[in-house]
Amino acid sequence: MSYTGPDFDPPQPRRLRRGPLTVALAALVPGALLGWVVYEAVGGGPGGEDRTASSVPSAPASSPGDDGRPSAPAAGRPDSARPLTGMVVVVDPGHNPGNFRHTAEINRPVDIGTNRKECDTTGTSTNDGYTEARFTLDLAHRLRTLLQRQGATVKLTHDGDGPPWGPCVDERARIGNTAHADAAISLHADGSAAGNRGFHVILPGSVHAGAADTRGIVGPSRDLGVRVAGGYRRETGEPPSNYLGGGTGLVTRTDLGGLNLSTVPKVFIECGNMRDSKDAALLTDGAWRQRAAQGISEGIVSFLHGS
Structure with a gap:
């Protein structure tokens, strides 16, 4: 993807000198491009899509709760450690x-x-x-x-x-x-x-x-x-x-x-x-x-x- 904006002069062949503004913008372009790449990679693009989802494992269904303790069994699901509960x-x-x-x-x-x-x-x-x-x-x-x-x-x-x-x-x-x-x-x-x-x-x-x-x-x-x-x-x-x-x-x-x-x-x-x-x-x-x-x-x- 190319970028063109005000006060940007495309480099000319065999040109030996550049103005101060050109030098400053040239220094900024790599940073801007890097920032855009990072922004896209972490899901900042339209729709918030996670570009790296395939490389990040999903949390297991039985992951701990917010307090760090294992989540309680869902209602109606028997506790395998105490199978006679309620009997x-x-x-x-x-x-x-x-x-x-x-x-x-x-x-x-x-x-x-x-x-x-x-x-x-x-x-x-x-x-x-x-x-x-x-x-x-x-x-x-x-x-x-x-x-x-x-x-x-x-x-x-x-x-x-x-x-x-x-x-x-x-x-x-x-x-x-x-x-x-x-x-x-x-x-x-x-x-x-x-x-x-x-x-x-x-x-x-x-x-x-x-x-x-x-x-x-x-x-x-x-x-x-x-x-x-x-x-x-x-x-x-x-x-x-x-x-x-x-x-x-x-x-x-x-x-x-x-x-x-x-x-x-x-x-x-x-x-x-x-x-x-x-x-x-x-x-x-x-x-x-x-x-x-x-x-x-x-x-x-x-x-x-x-x-």
Whole structure:
């Protein structure tokens, strides 16, 4: 692009002398041309087009906010680090450490839909006196911690600091229903004969009688149970029961009030046989209980996350 303006004399061939104005303008021309080139290069031309856009990387979609912190996930987008955010899990530690001192209260019959059954029982124990109620409460605390790390709201049916007995089986179911739990699990350990060992997960059968109607939860409860069984076996190495469930680790029952009266997906897990020496050695070991909690947690997360 050429420039012509007032008082500019094009150079003449073989001219030996130039006037003062010519010399001054000649000195200014390179600067003017350089300024125009820079102006155009940085986007100062018409429309503000960035001439160097192809050489400047665009900011990533997840670039930090103005305060330097990563931008929050968009509304409705799940937080991959806490996939259970907004979900509710009810954990039911089987029995209560104080039940054995309140036999009259726990023997009171309650309606479980199909019939009437005692409010609760004392549970079992190892031959050395480690009770099922102590085991389930410890396991529940470990499981709660793991699920909370995943973002879940976790409610326990009892926490060892409330009434010295119960709650009754119908109330345990009601706690999950009232919470509109996305999943519920009742933790237990069995008291079968020595030599019988392994775990099993109890699924609700189809019941429609009195206050009980499990027809809507049978399918999702089975899905939950299968996933819990898989996670539990993988993390603990505990085999499926050799005395119930035909080696599948899954048993369906219609005589448990905690399942019959549930309106949310729910299963029981019998974590092992407290009367078998091999299982008892595991159930009484804190490090193993942590693995048990991890396996159960993985099953619940898988169920709720749909993965």
